[in-house]
Amino acid sequence: MNDAMRIVLVGVGATAFVDLWSIVRARLFDVPAPNFAMVGRWFAYFPRGRFRHDSIAATPALPSERLIGWVAHYLIGIAFAALLVGLFGREWLHQPRLGPALLVGIATVVFPLLVMQPGMGAGIAASRTPNPGAARLHSIVTHAMFGLGLYLASLAVRLIAP
Secondary structure: OOHHHHHHHHHHHHHHHHHHHHHHHHHHHOOOOOOHHHHHHHHHOHHHOOOOOOOOOOOOOOOOHHHHHHHHHHHHHHHHHHHHHHHHOOHHHHOOOHHHHHHHHHHOOHHHHHHHHHHOOOOHHHOOOOOHHHHHHHHHHHHHHHHHHHHHHHHHHHHHOO
16 A cells, blocks of 8 residues: 555544544533534635635535535545654654654644634634633644544554555
8 A cells, every 4th residue: 555545544544533532522521513514614615715704604505515524624634644744754654653643633723723713703712602711622632632543543554554
């Protein structure tokens, strides 16, 4: 298996791990799962030149926004897996270490805090939400779980194709 395919599988695996975490988090802490239709709506407005919304929920819905959101979610996971390999080298795919995966996972929290949340109307670092501290904590924990998912997915890929 070539390294590009390994990156795709690691990114998909890590993203699926985060999705499982979202289910567990919802049951344990009564935190609603992410609504990827809103993410899809945000991305679907890009070709129309609109990158910022006062409230993405109040913005008119667009066709296929849920699908767009889910596809974007997984493509972003793959991109972050590629970032990890870009920063730590192709050898990380063959000899994965937890530290770099956690570092990249946690560092990627800047994307939702500084780009997605403001663009969707939640403010910088969820400052316009009812409980910004909780939202920030959930974002950080979720991205740490993504980092753990990068590591676990890379181990799984190594088992499938040493």
